[in-house]
């Protein structure tokens with residue numbers, strides 16, 4: 001790697017882990033408050049810590065890690081180094097996002113932006129918090145443009161050639177991000193900033209939530225797709241196998257691009273003001289977005305099984321024994337995949353209207369996203385870190401680091417088992433999400449929830465140890481002995497069918513996506529704009 005590229009990638013990855021550490025402290029504390037184990041000093045609020053936890057972990061850790069990882073893979077697969085314009089855009093993005101993150105974090109710590117990571121109206125932060133969000137979003141666009149430019153240049157200089165799978169997937173990820181963030185940009189610029197500066201008296205609250213979820217659902221796929229890049233492209237190489245099918249992998253990414261945006265209303269199924277017909281349409285589209293994940297599962301099983309059988313594995317599950325269990329680069333992401341099976345099943349439950357009525361706004365939902373983003377995605381990102389840092393810095397992943405990494409993964413799984421299973425269970429018993437310690441005047445139902453909350457806090461404490469372990473491992477990786485570590489990029493099996501060129505006809509996919517978005521959103525948004533009953537004044541939270 002070019003040293004200048006290493007610097008850019010490392011800056012993103014290390015900033016991500018700093019955010020994980022700070023977010024972890026906030027997460028631990030809010031978990032202990034929720035279970036009634038501690039009371040906070042200096043008038044620090046539960047919701048304040050919850051906001052810090054959500055923003056630092058779900059937005060900052062993920063976005064920085066993703067951009068760093070994508071830049072590394074784009075540099076590696078598209079010419080060996082970044083174009084100087086792409087690198088400059090990467091740095092511009094980094095500094096804009098960092099300025100935004102620092103301002104937002106300070107405001108949250110000052111209790112002037114206690115609006116949770118889903119910052120829609122009517123809750124209202126200091127206007128500067130929204131300005132900070134603009135910096136974060138526009139900064140991430142700059143990084144996206146850097147990736148697009150590198151890809152365009154490669155395509156122009158390699159006429160009629162299929163782009164490397166990694167770079168294709170990186171482009172899909174950033175394209176989806178760009179189109180999805182338009183919704184939140186409109187919300188911030190036309191609703192939240194005018195409301196918080198006092199330029200308008202009221203805003204249309206349901207519209208604010210709809211614009212947020214137009215962005216909020218693809219946000220979760222923005223986290224997932226880089227994990228899928230690792231599962232499709234990196235893992236086959238690490239286990240010594242091959243990618244099952246390039247065409248299938250690209251098709252699943254195109255489907256994720258098309259169906260991850262016009263589905264935001266499945267977060268608003270229980271909300272009045274939106275007609276059931278449009279909720280129904282978006283639920284159908286939600287079930288469409290499940291299909292590429294099922295294709296991913298199929299492809300991964302095929303990769304594992306074909307590889308195992310090529311090594312002589314016998315019986316239905318004999319291939320499992322041939323997987324490199326002692327290699328943390330495989331072990332951590334594999335555990336992420338395994339957990340994604342129940343996590344995804346939980347998502348399908350959420351998306352089903354009647355069952356959503358049971359789980360919506362309960363701790364079940366919190367359990368769902370701690371399995372998806374905080375386990376499947378986080379463990380995959382940790383698994384990537386173990387080879388990415390040494391590959392970028394010219395160091396080796398020692399046997400000791402493999403062991404420490406596996407210990408970290410197991411700690412994470414144990415913590416998450418306690419935390420997430422009690423969240424799912426107590427959610428089904430009706431315990432609300434996002435509520436500070438309360439027994440609702442000793443109501444028998446609420447008293448019944450308390451033991452689960454204590455188990456959640458125990459799980460959260462184990463997870464915090466997991467955060468400390470991964471941060472320690474990152475430091476050890478930076479100081480590992482000098483040497484060579486491979487950047488693992490898989491090859492496709494010889495028997496796979498050729499990839500149709502249509503997958504790279506971006507204008508077609510973007511046009512279909514725009515049509516789908518208009519179909520899914522035009523009428524509900526028109527209805528909301530014409531509904532005067534949904535205006536509200538901002539609720540100042542500070």
Ligand code: HAS
Nearest residue numbers: 220266293297300337340344347348350351360369372373
């Ligand atoms: Fe979700 C709420 C529906 C996936 C994250 N979701 C959330 C929230 C977050 C989140 C953060 O419809 C809360 C937002 C908030 O604060 O209010 N979700 C879904 C559906 C899916 C889904 C249908 N969610 C995710 C992913 C996330 C994520 C991924 C983060 C990364 N979700 C919902 C709904 C709500 C929701 C409702 C709103 C709830 C409410 O009422 O508020 C699907 O995409 C899931 C599809 C996944 C699968 C699994 C495929 C399995 C694979 C692994 C293969 C394993 C192998 C290893 C090969 C079908 C690919 C096997 C080895 C062996 C040895 C067996």
